[in-house]
Amino acid sequence: MDPTATPRHPDRFKMGAEDLIPSSSPAFGTPARPFRMQKAHAAPTKTSILPILLPPSTLRPVAFRTFTRKHNLTISSSALQTLAVFVGKNCGSGWREEGLAERVLDEVAKNWKRAGGNVIVEEGKGASLQSILQTIEGSMSGGRVATGKVNPQDASANPLNIGLDTGRNEAGSSTIEGTKSGDADGDDSKLSLHPRNWLKVIEAFDLPRLTYNVDKKYFETIKSKPTLFPPPLHKTALFRDRYNLVYQRLLRNESFQSSLGVAGVPSLRRSSSNMATQQSYKLTPIANLLGRSGSSHLLLGLLSMAPTGDLTLVDLTGSVALDLSHARMIPEDGAWFAPGMIVLVDGIYEEEEMVKGSVLGGNSGVGGTIGGHFVGVSICGPPCERRDISLGTNSRQGSGEVSSSGGFGWVDFLGTGSERAQGARMRKIQDKALRGEPEAMEAPPRLKMVVMSEVNLDNMRALDALRKVFNTYNDLALVDRPQTFVLMGNFVQTAIINGGGRAGSIEYKEHFDSLAIVLAEFPALLQHSTFVFVPGDNDPWASAFSAGAASTIPRHPIPELFTSRIKRAFATANSELDRSQSSEPMGEVVWTSNPARLSWFGPLQDIVIFRDDVSGRLRRTAIDMHSNNDEDDDATMHEALGSAAGNAVSIAPEVIDQGNEGKAGFVSPAASGARKLVKTILDQGTLSPFPLPLRPVLWDHASAVQLYPLPTALILADSEAAPFCMTYEGCHVMNPGRFLPDGSVPTVRWIEYDVLRSRGKVKEERY
Template identity: 30%
Template sequence: MNSQYQNRRRVARAFKMRGLAVQASALDAMLNVLKRESPHTAQETLHMILDEIKERMMSSSNTSQLSQLVVTKRLLSDVVADMSRDGGDFTDEAVQLLDAFQMPRLAYDSMRKQFTLMTDSSEERSLFAEAPHKADMYAQRYGLIQQRILRQDLFRPRLVTADGRRSDESNATHVLTPVESLLGQSGLKFLLGMIVQVEEGRYYLEDTTAQVPMDLTGAEILTDGFITENCIVLVEGEMVDGIFQVVRMGHPIIETRQDALDAIGLQNTDIFNSMSSLAEQEKMREQEIRHGQDGEFVILSDLHLDNPVVFEKLEKMFDAYQDLTPLPIFVFMGNFSSKPLTSAREGPKMMVSYFEELANLIGQYPKLAKEGRFIFVPGPNDPGMGSVLPRPPIPAFFTGAIRSKVPHANFVSNPCRMRYFSQEIVFCRQDIVNKLRRNALISPSNGDIDKEDEQRPVQHALKSMLDQGHLSPLPQSFSPICWQYDHALRLYPLPNALIVGDRVKQCYESYAECDAVNPGSFPSDFSFVVYRPVGECNGDEIKSDVEFSQIG
């Protein structure tokens, strides 16, 4: 009895030495925790718990109010629970998926210059939108790019000082001219507008004020990437006989994710509803630095389940990963059949059997089946809405076997977004490279792409999407979109990583602090990508890691 009293006084004194008051219930809970420790480690455990409690309370409380520095039983339980978890527990909690049809929409009011995050419950959305929604879709695309351009130093007006001079006159700025203001003006002008084809073979530049016919024959392209109809471009040129003669043209100036977040604000960019305050964001960032290196993604595209060789290679891959702790997250992108699903009676039956076979293969690895996370992103030929984006998940009718045998299998929309700690990752499966090549109005800035290596067209395509802030900057006739869900295809603010599954060669491009990756087509040479969002940490700096792999 005397020993218990002495232990209680000793622990209470340890709280007091750190300037903390403790409730009786919390003190009893701490004594119960220390009972489970050996005499050699109890003192060290006590100090570690108290240090963590003090750090949390000092970072979230007003230290002038001593009443807030009272340790409650709930706080103590939370700290002990967090310290008892391993890296795998943190990694599991760090992953959050967001369906394209549930994603909040970032709306921009160009008149008030205000952002608003609109949830699906605050506005009605439909797959069968009306004509005004199409106009609003393009107006929002234009407005988001325009506000980001106007914040660039090149287009930001200089302040006028008291003596009438402009500050920083050494750096000249440019003015964006509205299309409606071109009439009667001469000389070179800078315009921002969308390329539209009003008449067959004749292109116009359109902004929110008007449209003007333009001549691209002498245009010089200043940026990498494909420029197609429906792209929003920065152009320099002049009016000649009612036609805007383009001298130079390029994609809009890119903006890093952090710059966009600073301009928009945390409350309008938290699409996952996971970071309610800067303190929460900082805490998540600390966990990311501490535990993020435990997470990796194994990404395969075109997982043709009707190909027996694909199953042989999957078996080899599962053999290699089954004993890892923690397990990687497997991201499987469609198409899940080498041939489109037919409407004949046997078509759906065959697709069901393919997923049953995959479920049986995963079931041969008990740890993978029980603990492994699998994410399935539908491809353009998989059951669903055809080539329209965004696409809903593969219907449960086809995937029941996997859902029943693999508890952590997630069938998601295309595209799909994921939160990994504080990072945002976008997964999308579409054959975008060849579409952009076929629709390019002018070759990219470095010449004829037909003479380049295989990776250059992929790099051009990835940069086009990031510069445009959109996964499908193409005419609706080539890439139809659900108008009221166009925001699910936006890439603004830029994600930390963009994973686009295409049938072309593997490619990795780091652009404006965004990792853009194409994992390649798995059946062609059985190559895939291993992506680690937190490859290494140097202080507060995080570097990702992309590894191209192949199964022999």
């Protein structure tokens, strides 16, 4: 053998050998190291992507084709810039040739709609674009999105979090849901269809903080962190947002829209002797009154009191002194008008050199109190807008689908998903859960709710009255029992920690301990119902500082210090029932804020709960106007203005003063007062249409007291008003009144609300 020859490994050069790589340095006689060849069945290695710089203008055609044409979404320039950086980083040079960009953008659009995002794809528009991109980036391989891996979080056990964009991150944006839109029906079949699984009690402090952007004509999420001590600018924003909401709502009314270029659209018009053509109503800014003395105008502004005590009307451009001594209320005695409310005033401007009580003269200019005064001829509230019109769901196609072509259907007002994102799916689930399936249940369940207000536990008769009410429903079949019991304060007649130890914290806890004993007598109700407790002004801890006067709203729930015994009663009752073969959730007790929201099946059922003596405050602060019928020179216009303000809208009381129900055309004083109260609150679009010194509102949580869009039902618990149930503009308003009415006969009174029919009924029994 040649000593200079390189050592060989014959086995390694055989045909079909596993290792065919010789030595890397045969001249130096180094041994050949075996290199393993990749097997045919081995998994391919992950392909790396070389990032590129992709200009947004280059990506725009693909984004337009994917977002706009395919998903009916509009992408903003800032979002396009963000997507261009993301595609260039994760798809590389194959974004166009291999179609990687279109697939990624399609996945982004699906997740955006699934998360309840708005029609405009932009950060802070109902969903978080950054969160969506971070989730997709974690599931990408070789520039492609791995199928079935876009699931950022496992849904919690609560079915409200399954398939709904209920989760919200710290920035207030909805999180993405892993459920695919194409698999919605399959996922729904796995969900529990018991109605109480789809009930969600939302505190006022957990509601999305929204503000109306006048320039974009859309709602935006307030990103600043709420605080109890905000800067004074937030106080100004509170009233500005209220005015902007009413103003945009008013311009959407047909009576304030021009008919130029629009055929076949009926609108309310007024005629003028000086003009041959007809015109719709037009609003005049207060600043534009300067130099137009003696002319007639229609103003929209906030009623307020000047430091001198004079009544003024204020809008975003200025303020003017208001004279309502000859004004006519439209409709006649149909609503309350008090400082703090936004009203429509039709009248004549009279300019003077110096207005009595005004600091500025006749040529003061824009931004302050202008000279002169405005003589009101008629006054009314802004017309209310139905919920379906606000959301753009007022038209149904032949297929039965709800159309959301207009309105604010993409806005998530409750944090449970928007109407356009979740409405269709929630309607299918609601039909299955409430109508029932023949093979699943013997009879469809009835979705009922019992509401009791002013439950004074320090009154010994209240416990006996509660036993009477609970006995009434405890004897019913399971499908006929109420799903929810709402008990509202004040739970004591005197404010706690007020007045030498009377109604102190120890006595207050003993009252709830007594209630726990009563509840323990009805374990069936505790096992199959949800109890919701809403505080009043006398309940802790706000009453410790307000001494029973009007405290700030929204206010926090009753502290856990007083609720331990009642929670223990529910835990004991649930432990006695075997739920292994049932999908029904356990009975629970919820202590919530005032006001609060009850959401059933996402955005479909929105029930507002508010405990406040509103009618008494309105009677004390309302403006006293004396109508003068001799100076009614424009009666036709006044009647038209009243119709625009909702005068012709159906206000149907359900149960009020049945003693004279047989008399034709009879309207009891209680019914008249209820109509005034309901029309005033819903027309104003807020639960507190009062100045802040009269009813304090936390500036950073002012959106929690807004009633826009109108809820499906409003529980306005007013102990100073007679109980009633009535519907106004599609919103069912209920007042249970006092739980124990005054009188010699022991009587208990409450309201039973049918969610399916959206109708309540006042019930009264002796005990």
